[in-house]
Amino acid sequence: MARNTLNRRAFVKVAAGTLAAIPFISRAEAAPEKLSEEDSMAVALGYKAVSTDVDAAKYASHKDDQLCKGCALWQGADAEWGGCSIFPGKLVSANGWCAAYAAKPA
Secondary structure, X not given: OHHHHHHHHHHHHHHHHHHHHHHHHHHHHOOOEEOOOOOHHHHHOOOEOOHHHOOOOOOOOOXXXXXXXXXXXXXXXXXXXXXXXXXXXXXXXXXXXXXOOOEOOO
């Protein structure tokens, strides 16, 4: 009888640990998606995946050399797509631009 009790206890411990880990496993496997230019926040900030597509009349402060990869908010390494603290959980184009652009400190 003691053996069955130990097996049940072990099963309950393993099952509880597995159930507790499921949310973390699913988050780790989910890759962030690329930010759509139609996303409401992207529209509000004039985000374009290609900087040269920015409406110069609407965003007069935009300059062609201002790219996401040169922004202080850029969270990517030397990659084509990376994170941005303005758009958490989304990837932005390294060659993109939005009105929140702030040059990286020298």
